[in-house]
Amino acid sequence: VTVDVRRILREKRNGRAHTPEDVAALIAGYVGGEVPDYQVSAWLMAAFLRGLDETETDALTRALIRSGRTFDWSDLGRPSADKHSTGGVGDKISLILAPLVAACGVLVPMVSGRGLGHTGGTLDKLESIPGFRTHLSPEAMRSQLDALGVVMVGQGADLTPADGKLYALRDVTSTVENESFIVSSIVSKKFAEGADAIVYDVKCGNGAFMKNAESARRLARRLVSTTRSLGRKAAALVTDMSQPLGEAVGNALEVRESVDVLRGGGPEDVRVLTLELAASMLQGCGAEADRASALARAQRALESGAAWEKFLGMVAAQGGDAALVGRPDGMARAPVVHDAKAERAGTIEAIDSFGLGELVVKIGGGRASKEDRIDPRVGLMIRRRLGDTVEAGAVLAEVHLAAEDRSAVEWAARCFQVGSTAPTVPSLILERVE
Amino acid sequence: VTVDVRRILREKRNGRAHTPEDVAALIAGYVGGEVPDYQVSAWLMAAFLRGLDETETDALTRALIRSGRTFDWSDLGRPSADKHSTGGVGDKISLILAPLVAACGVLVPMVSGRGLGHTGGTLDKLESIPGFRTHLSPEAMRSQLDALGVVMVGQGADLTPADGKLYALRDVTSTVENESFIVSSIVSKKFAEGADAIVYDVKCGNGAFMKNAESARRLARRLVSTTRSLGRKAAALVTDMSQPLGEAVGNALEVRESVDVLRGGGPEDVRVLTLELAASMLQGCGAEADRASALARAQRALESGAAWEKFLGMVAAQGGDAALVGRPDGMARAPVVHDAKAERAGTIEAIDSFGLGELVVKIGGGRASKEDRIDPRVGLMIRRRLGDTVEAGAVLAEVHLAAEDRSAVEWAARCFQVGSTAPTVPSLILERVE
Numbered sequence: 001v002t003v004d005v006r007r008i009l010r011e012k013r014n015g016r017a018h019t020p021e022d023v024a025a026l027i028a029g030y031v032g033g034e035v036p037d038y039q040v041s042a043w044l045m046a047a048f049l050r051g052l053d054e055t056e057t058d059a060l061t062r063a064l065i066r067s068g069r070t071f072d073w074s075d076l077g078r079p080s081a082d083k084h085s086t087g088g089v090g091d092k093i094s095l096i097l098a099p100l101v102a103a104c105g106v107l108v109p110m111v112s113g114r115g116l117g118h119t120g121g122t123l124d125k126l127e128s129i130p131g132f133r134t135h136l137s138p139e140a141m142r143s144q145l146d147a148l149g150v151v152m153v154g155q156g157a158d159l160t161p162a163d164g165k166l167y168a169l170r171d172v173t174s175t176v177e178n179e180s181f182i183v184s185s186i187v188s189k190k191f192a193e194g195a196d197a198i199v200y201d202v203k204c205g206n207g208a209f210m211k212n213a214e215s216a217r218r219l220a221r222r223l224v225s226t227t228r229s230l231g232r233k234a235a236a237l238v239t240d241m242s243q244p245l246g247e248a249v250g251n252a253l254e255v256r257e258s259v260d261v262l263r264g265g266g267p268e269d270v271r272v273l274t275l276e277l278a279a280s281m282l283q284g285c286g287a288e289a290d291r292a293s294a295l296a297r298a299q300r301a302l303e304s305g306a307a308w309e310k311f312l313g314m315v316a317a318q319g320g321d322a323a324l325v326g327r328p329d330g331m332a333r334a335p336v337v338h339d340a341k342a343e344r345a346g347t348i349e350a351i352d353s354f355g356l357g358e359l360v361v362k363i364g365g366g367r368a369s370k371e372d373r374i375d376p377r378v379g380l381m382i383r384r385r386l387g388d389t390v391e392a393g394a395v396l397a398e399v400h401l402a403a404e405d406r407s408a409v410e411w412a413a414r415c416f417q418v419g420s421t422a423p424t425v426p427s428l429i430l431e432r433v434e
Numbered sequence: 435v436t437v438d439v440r441r442i443l444r445e446k447r448n449g450r451a452h453t454p455e456d457v458a459a460l461i462a463g464y465v466g467g468e469v470p471d472y473q474v475s476a477w478l479m480a481a482f483l484r485g486l487d488e489t490e491t492d493a494l495t496r497a498l499i500r501s502g503r504t505f506d507w508s509d510l511g512r513p514s515a516d517k518h519s520t521g522g523v524g525d526k527i528s529l530i531l532a533p534l535v536a537a538c539g540v541l542v543p544m545v546s547g548r549g550l551g552h553t554g555g556t557l558d559k560l561e562s563i564p565g566f567r568t569h570l571s572p573e574a575m576r577s578q579l580d581a582l583g584v585v586m587v588g589q590g591a592d593l594t595p596a597d598g599k600l601y602a603l604r605d606v607t608s609t610v611e612n613e614s615f616i617v618s619s620i621v622s623k624k625f626a627e628g629a630d631a632i633v634y635d636v637k638c639g640n641g642a643f644m645k646n647a648e649s650a651r652r653l654a655r656r657l658v659s660t661t662r663s664l665g666r667k668a669a670a671l672v673t674d675m676s677q678p679l680g681e682a683v684g685n686a687l688e689v690r691e692s693v694d695v696l697r698g699g700g701p702e703d704v705r706v707l708t709l710e711l712a713a714s715m716l717q718g719c720g721a722e723a724d725r726a727s728a729l730a731r732a733q734r735a736l737e738s739g740a741a742w743e744k745f746l747g748m749v750a751a752q753g754g755d756a757a758l759v760g761r762p763d764g765m766a767r768a769p770v771v772h773d774a775k776a777e778r779a780g781t782i783e784a785i786d787s788f789g790l791g792e793l794v795v796k797i798g799g800g801r802a803s804k805e806d807r808i809d810p811r812v813g814l815m816i817r818r819r820l821g822d823t824v825e826a827g828a829v830l831a832e833v834h835l836a837a838e839d840r841s842a843v844e845w846a847a848r849c850f851q852v853g854s855t856a857p858t859v860p861s862l863i864l865e866r867v868e
Contacts, residue, residue, distance in 0.1 A: 005606075006606060006608050008609075009479075009607055009609075009610075010608040013479065013482065013483065013608055013609070015851065036472075037471075037472040037477065038471040038472045038474075038475040038603065038606070038607065039606060039607060040472075041472040041473065041475050041476040042475040042476060042478060042607035042608070042609065043479075044476060045443075045447065045476040045477075045479035045480050045483075046479045049447065049479075049480065049483045049484070050483070058731065133580035140544075169472065172439075172440065172472070172473060173443055173473060173476035174440045174441075174444040174447055175443075175447070175476065243570070310794065314804040406675075412799035
């Protein structure tokens with residue numbers, strides 16, 4: 001069957017909606033090599049500018065899923081759930097959440113990505129644990145999931161390959177930032193993982209891709225509706241990213257902070273958001289009937305140390321040094337640590353989270369391009385939050401460096417706006433889509 | 435110098451205007467092979483949907499020109515002029531006009547195209563003359579132009595190669611019908627030919643690409659302003675194409691009709707439009723100071739037989755059989771000729787010129803795709819015009835066929851709408867842009 005790409009292009013160019021069959025044929029033709037990239041790139045631009053409606057987005061999502069393998073864990077006889085975050089600065093929630101939910105008896109088959117640009121990636125954080133393997137065979141994933149209830153891996157080439165191919169083309173044609181493309185990319189990957197319920201954490205604010213609440217809410221609603229149209233349970237939280245999440249930003253530092261939370265300590269916002277997301281997952285997959293009981297169960301799993309035990313079990317199962325992770329100062333430390341200080345007294349009016357994320361990339365803790373290598377030791381410890389009052393000379397953040405770099409310390413200090421006006425601090429949870 | 439195509443794409447996607455430098459770099463990069471087709475196709479779609487303003491269109495035109503050879507005839511010491519038509523059904527004007535203007539002492543270096551779809555092409559018409567060569571070396575063009583004042587050839591690969599490459603990409607990405615792309619494509623080719631003055635004949639009506647007067651007028655104005663911005667003289671006529679031009683539609687038939695006009699006969703509309711365009715060319719290049727003297731000079735060249743002599747000279751110079759062209763029935767005739775007749779008495783309310791053009795393609799006189807071969811003998815002689823009254827059984831058109839084909843005859847008859855209302859017949863010249 002040949003697909004009439006010129007007709008499809010003309011229709012989208014003129015603002016017409018595609019049939020699901022046309023979307024399927026276009027993507028299948030692209031993956032199969034019959035439709036050349038120069039036609040698909042023209043389509044990407046037309047769809048970017050004219051938009052794709054819900055039916056078209058569903059069809060695109062299905063086409064991406066159909067291009068590769070899909071997992072099915074139903075024979076393991078337990079409910080399963082997963083979470084996806086749209087990415088932010090200091091977002092280490094997955095490291096705590098996956099073992100926590102597994103400790104509640106729910107399977108968590110989590111496939112994560114690497115960091116690119118100002119946001120970190122879960123895979124990079126896990127790999128800062130010496131020995132930790134993020135690439136497992138499907139058989140190894142299944143056996144670990146059955147035995148332990150949790151597995152955290154990177155995306156193999158066999159999962160939604162069309163999404164990878166399409167993303168590469170979007171990247172070079174400046175068609176990345178389109179809601180329908182983003183929805184289909186995220187949902188297809190999460191669907192292919194095979195979890196019964198998917199919870200989305202849509203970040204909103206100056207450290208997130210979505211800068212305003214309206215676009216974040218719309219994205220959250222579309223992620224949920226598209227996932228449901230494919231027959232899976234879904235919910236979403238829109239959460240604040242107008243300041244980094246927790247204190248640690250940087251790979252090994254974030255693992256340490258995750259360990260703190262798993263052991264009952266750590267920053268309040270990280271703990272609260274993890275429990276909220278865990279409750280949504282437990283409720284979403286049917287393990288708990290209502291929000292109150294789901295939240296209580298998650299709290300018990302954290303406070304009892306069951307989540308921490310599960311984390312250690314996962315680290316060991318995936319080849320990581322579990323003993324080292326549990327020791328204070330077990331994780332590698334940066335050789336140079338300087339304090340970024342307030343130049344004047346006042347109130348923290350704003351924190352440039354994007355700037356802090358970019359700084360971590362610059363000092364070697366993230367990637368400007370895919371090929372960059374990461375130094376797991378470097379990063380930031382954010383010591384002040386929005387609305388805090390500070391004296392002149394107060395420590396705003398610690399800067400963990402591989403080598404002396406005064407400009408990095410100055411950069412960090414500049415990301416804190418100290419003034420005389422008390423800011424309106426957004427709630428951590430801005431909206432729930434259930 | 436590398437060009438940041440992603441930035442250029444993002445800017446056009448967001449509705450921003452490009453700098454001339456960015457347009458130049460994009461096209462030069464494409465022609466040079468540094469910018470891949472999948473980025474250019476995304477740009478074509480973005481520019482199609484967001485538009486290009488006059489400055490961007492000028493820059494695109496210059497970039498297309500710069501990609502290849504440009505002719506310069508200034509050393510021949512005479513003014514030069516050319517005409518371009520946007521294409522219609524039965525438009526054989528160039529065959530008469532070029533020798534006529536040359537007979538007035540003005541150089542006419544005319545580069546023409548082949549027909550595609552419902553409109554014919556000047557090259558195909560010329561090639562229905564046995565022996566006529568449409569591919570000459572630049573040296574042969576120059577020497578013929580110097581000696582005879584007129585040369586009619588096809589576009590060599592060295593003239594605006596970027597336009598050919600871009601057109602092929604527009605064709606497969608459904609981005610052909612954009613005014614700025616059309617303007618830059620036409621003007622770049624005409625500019626590269628090297629004529630001092632260019633006159634555009636923008637066809638308007640059901641046999642033309644421009645169906646309504648407003649879009650035709652806008653195209654005419656933009657062709658003129660873009661040509662002037664490049665430092666050449668320009669004018670345009672918007673002319674009616676709500677019925678075929680003249681009687682003959684089809685290659686050899688149109689050559690015969692052109693010969694009739696050159697010898698002082700032929701259809702009135704063909705004669706009038708040719709003289710109007712000749713006057714614009716003569717005035718445009720400065721050979722005549724005002725419209726009245728230009729028109730008088732063109733009329734004299736036609737009536738004196740000087741234009742006809744020039745035509746015969748050109749045919750002979752380019753290898754064609756000039757003696758044959760001058761003989762009644764010298765040109766090859768189709769073996770089967772049938773009359774398409776009116777089913778009822780009444781007034782010709784409308785003529786489906788597009789349908790008649792499509793019919794000629796179907797019976798072998800045009801191309802549905804570039805590879806199709808043409809039968810020069812086939813075509814139509816249109817015997818009735820808009821507003822004519824007819825009896826039942828009156829001949830509407832002769833259908834010249836390579837073989838028996840009743841459906842073609844019925845098709846021709848169906849293109850004439852016979853009713854009881856006298857139509858408003860548009861003027862031949864709808865507007866002058868001077």
